[in-house]
Amino acid sequence: MSSICFWFDCVWLWSNILKMDKFIIRSKKPSSSKSNDSSSNIQAETNRTIETNITTEISSTTETSKTTNTHKNKTTNRTENITTESNNNGNPSTTEAGPSEDEASSQKKYKQKYKTSWEVHYSWLQCVNESCFCKICFKSLENNKKNLERHHVSERHVTKQKNESQMMSIPSLFQHANTCDSDISKIKAELMCVMFCIKRNLSISNMDALPSLISNVCPDSSIAKTIKCGRTKATSMINNIIGPFSQSLIVEHLKNNKFSIIIDETTDVSSTKCLVLVTRFFNIVTNKMTDHFFALLELQHSDSQEIFSSLKSIFEEKNIALTNIIGLATDNASVMSGNISGVKAKFLQINKNLFFLGCTCHSLHLCASAAFKKFPDYLEKIIKAIYNYFAHSPKRIGAYKQFQEAFDLKTNNILGLSATRWLSLESVINRLLEQWQGLQHYFNLEAFENQNSTVNISNFLMNSKNKLYLLFLSYILNLMNKSNKLFQSEFTQIHLLNQVMQDLFLEILKNFIRLDEINVDVNFEDSALYMPLSDIYFGIQLQQHINKNLNEFAEDELFDIKNNLLEFYKELCNQIKKRFNFNNKKLQLLKYLDVSQIANGSLMSILPIFEEFPHSSQNVEVLNMQWRFLLGNNDFINKYHDP
Structure with missing residues (x-):
């Protein structure tokens, strides 16, 4: 027991x-x-x-x-x-x-597979790589229903889902079938705001503030209060609505009409080579010649073959015939304007009547730049050095203002020379001549106190012969810039091209060739045709400066300076003759398109022009009848012509 x-x-x-x-x-x-x-x-x-x-x-x-x-x-x-x-x-x-064995198998980790049935309960869910993905939060989730439920009720997801439900898609904004008048007015107002920025080349970021500004300015407007369009919505409207619609209108016109193209290469901040394509055609809506940006094409290489292939591809993609291109305008680089393998030559193989024109403004820049090389090398270096000395030093600018006040000079800054726009040298030189006295005294003091690089600048400013070069450049560059600015106009000036360039060429010849020998075909290299060196015209300011400071110049020194200026004239004429053909029959006939020329009866029929530009045979007789109606009809021209 x-x-x-x-x-x-x-x-x-x-x-x-x-x-x-x-x-x-x-x-x-x-x-x-x-x-x-x-x-x-x-x-x-x-x-x-x-x-x-x-x-x-x-x-x-x-x-x-x-x-x-x-x-x-x-x-x-x-x-x-x-x-x-x-x-x-x-x-x-x-x-x-x-x-x-059953208990051991139950301890193994099991990975849940994605179930499409979950999408019935969670509209924001989609399958990405066999895993759950939230379309609203852009977040991957574990394949687990409890986990999905936790995400569904999370504060972040609920907030984003609410914002998503309040946003309207861009296409829905333009479906007017079920919208009321107030909604349509709101859409029109937003479109007008976006177009305001586009037409004036304003940043799209302005759209973040523009609607609120309009609402505050017009507090009694019900439409102004409903405008809600920031930069994101504006960008979507441009990319998805305005841009494609505008291009479709241009494409439709180019398919059925003749047009010209303007192309140029550019490089963006990421060093990506691009080709800008602009089309020019007669707009039947506005009855004016208009330029429209058409495309920005990315290039891997800048050779003529790739440029031509890119242009051909974009037009074929839009079903636009290359034979509709009747004009081509480019810069004067051999890649573009080469007669053998340039882009121009490749287009001429498709259309032998293609009219080609290099950039007139670019040509004038090259002419002046080449002629400037006849001057001493130090001239351009000193001009740049004077600008660089003040460019990044507020202390030096402040010190120089005291000299401007002492010599009663305008308090203007010294200008810098553009590396790509050589004719901007005129404004740089005019500013130096304006500040000449103040600069002389300022750099004399700087050279005395510091003994640095300002010594060279001081010596340059104190030498009177250097001022003669600047006075001459001020005169001749002003003459060239007048022609240059004419061709930067927004109005069509091609009919004036031949005459303007011929006038410029003859104006330069009159400065050193005897008047009885002047014509566009004169041999300006023949010194027997020159005026005596003392009679050659280099600008009135230069001659005044010589007369006032005659004792400062030695006779042989003046002789050398004037010879350098004469070499500038000769090289300038040589460059102009290389780049402009004054005997071009097409350019000569274009001057008769000026209404004043028609009224004078200079050309009795349009036939000579049509033979040089045989791009269209439609309504030639009608055009000629209208041409002849204008002959001598000055009263009609004065009444209806818009200069």
């Missing part, structure tokens, strides 16, 4: 240690030995007694430990399975059993 009590105490202690809900010891009946029947009966009776006592004892502690045991039982397997078995020899054995 003492052994039974000892066993009961052990079991009770063990159950409290493990905190188990139940502890049942079952003993199987031995099957191999009959000699143990009596001991088995005793053992079975003992087990039933122990089970009854254990159940009664543990029931009092079950309620307090149930909560803790339940949590542990859900997260872990039972630590031990105690089984008392009898082997064939009747010897009982106790074994520890590990987890079953």
Whole structure:
């Protein structure tokens, strides 16, 4: 009996240690030995007694430990399975059993696959690389429905979804079928604001402030209050609506009419080579010649073949016939204007009647730049050095203003020479001549005090012969810039080109060639045709300066200076003759398109012009009748002609 009590105490202690809900010891009946029947009966009776006592004892502690045991039982397997078995020899054995195969497989990590059924409940969901992706937040999510639900109710997602629902798509703005008049008025107002920036080349960022400005200026306008168009919406309207629509109008016109193209290369800040394409045609709506930007083509190389191929591709893409191109305008680079392999030559293979014209302004720049090389090299270097000395120093500019006030000079800044626009040298030189006295005294003081690079500038300013060069350049560059500005006009001036360039050429010749020998075909290299050196005209300011300071110039020094100026004249005439053909029949006939020439009866029929420009045979007789109607009809021309 003492052994039974000892066993009961052990079991009770063990159950409290493990905190188990139940502890049942079952003993199987031995099957191999009959000699143990009596001991088995005793053992079975003992087990039933122990089970009854254990159940009664543990029931009092079950309620307090149930909560803790339940949590542990859900997260872990039972630590031990105690089984008392009898082997064939009747010897009982106790074994520890590990987890079953089903329990081991349940512990493996399982990756949830994407289910299309989730998209029914979450409209913002889409599948990207077999994973969940939020179209509103642009965020990848785990393939888990609980995770999707958490994201669906998150504050960030809810806010973005609300903003998304309030935004209208650009195409929906222009679907007027179901919109009221107020909505249409709002759309028109936003379009007008965007077009305001486009026409005046204003930054699109202005659209962030323009609608609020209009609303404040017009507080009583219901339309002004509804305008909501920032830079993002304005950019979308330009790229998706205004741009494609405008280009479609241009394309439609180019398909059915003749036109000219203007092309030029450019390089952006990322060093990407691009080709700008502008079309020029007669607009039947405005009854005027108009220029329209057509495309910006990216180039890998700048050779003539790629430029031509890019142009050909863009026109073929829009179904525009290359034979509709009747005019080509470019700069004077050989890649563009070359007669053998240039872009011009490749277009002439398609249309032999193509009219080509190089940039007149660019040609004049090159003429003046080449002639300037006849002067001493230091001249341009000193002009740049004077500008650079003041350019980035507010201290020096402030000090020089004291000299301007002392000599009663205008408080203007010194100008810099443009590297690509050589004729801008005129304004630079005029500013130096205006500030000459103040600059002389300022750089004399700088050279005396600092003994630095200003010594060369001071010596240049104190030498009177250098001022003679600047006075001459002021005169001749002004003469060239008058012609240059004429061809920068927004109005059509091509009919004046031949006459203006011829007048400029003859004006230069009159300065050093005898008047009885002057014509466009004169041999200006023949010194026998020259005036005496003392009679050659170099500008009235230069002659006045010589007369006032005659004692400062040696006779041989003046002779050398005037010879250099004469060489400038000769080289300038040579460059103009290279770049302009005064005997070009097409350019000569274009002058008769001036209404005043028609009224004078200089050309009785339009036939000579048509023979040089045979691009259209339609209504030639009608055009000629209108031409002849204008002959001598000055009253009609004065009444209706818009100069």
